[in-house]
Amino acid sequence: MDLIVSISGLTKNYGIKQALRGVNLALPKGRIIGLLGPNGSGKSTLIKILSGVLCPTAGQIQIGGFAPGIETKRIVSYLPERTYLSDWMKVDDAIDMFVDFYPDFSKERAYDMLSRLQIDPRARFKTMSKGTKEKVQLILVMSRRAQLYLLDEPIGGVDPAARDYILQTIISNYDENATVLISTHLIADVEQILDDVVFIKDGQVMLQAAVEDIREKQGKSVDGLFREVFKC
Numbered sequence: 001m002d003l004i005v006s007i008s009g010l011t012k013n014y015g016i017k018q019a020l021r022g023v024n025l026a027l028p029k030g031r032i033i034g035l036l037g038p039n040g041s042g043k044s045t046l047i048k049i050l051s052g053v054l055c056p057t058a059g060q061i062q063i064g065g066f067a068p069g070i071e072t073k074r075i076v077s078y079l080p081e082r083t084y085l086s087d088w089m090k091v092d093d094a095i096d097m098f099v100d101f102y103p104d105f106s107k108e109r110a111y112d113m114l115s116r117l118q119i120d121p122r123a124r125f126k127t128m129s130k131g132t133k134e135k136v137q138l139i140l141v142m143s144r145r146a147q148l149y150l151l152d153e154p155i156g157g158v159d160p161a162a163r164d165y166i167l168q169t170i171i172s173n174y175d176e177n178a179t180v181l182i183s184t185h186l187i188a189d190v191e192q193i194l195d196d197v198v199f200i201k202d203g204q205v206m207l208q209a210a211v212e213d214i215r216e217k218q219g220k221s222v223d224g225l226f227r228e229v230f231k232c
């Protein structure tokens with residue numbers, strides 16, 4: 001199996017709080033993977049470490065053969081859980097900023113997705129709804145030709161009718177050798193596009209499985225299995 005990410009013994013402490021406890025995980029190339037777990041289970045922490053925003057306390061990580069750093073930032077496209085776009089900016093300013101930052105950014109792809117989602121490139125972020133801003137951020141992140149996309153809660157603020165359309169638009173634009181890791185609580189909405197899932201609880205990986213196996217062998221949806229495994 002050709003891997004894009006391999007993680008061994010990954011631990012992250014925030015002071016006395018242990019957010020990740022010895023995570024071992026291998027993510028293959030060319031898969032769309034759901035990172036699923038209850039609140040506080042460590043999803044954002046794991047994604048931040050993979051993106052290079054946070055440093056691990058212990059453990060090894062390889063992304064495309066490199067430890068997180070300058071080389072991996074070239075091949076990783078990261079959507080943080082919170083917005084980082086300044087309100088005074090217009091959509092096309094943000095696109096120009098991405099063009100300057102990332103040689104793999106496709107302006108054509110970005111404008112194509114904006115037009116499909118009927119978003120005006122001259123609009124200023126301060127005039128936009130939360131959901132529209134989210135759509136723009138996702139478009140920016142998915143317009144790079146990255147090898148690994150890390151999407152932390154990408155569609156939380158988007159209305160249910162638009163979610164499917166956005167997911168399909170985004171997915172249809174990505175290169176099939178790339179891997180997408182999506183953290184979300186909207187499992188029922190996202191599971192149609194997932195190949196694999198990783199369940200995480202209390203900073204540890206509980207399960208890694210192909211969605212097809214969950215459906216065929218266990219006769220369950222991912223949403224159904226999640227509700228069963230994490231029942232309060």
Ligand SMILES: Nc1ncnc2c1ncn2[C@@H]1O[C@H](COP(=O)(O)OP(=O)(O)OP(=O)(O)O)[C@@H](O)[C@H]1O
Nearest residue numbers: 014017018019037038039040041042043044045046
């Ligand atoms: N900066 C921080 N300082 C201290 N504790 C933190 C910090 N960030 C996260 N934590 C703690 O680490 C644990 C994991 O948090 P994390 O945000 O990774 O979880 P999550 O699975 O993304 O949660 P959610 O689904 O609610 O977004 C939680 O107990 C959280 O309170």
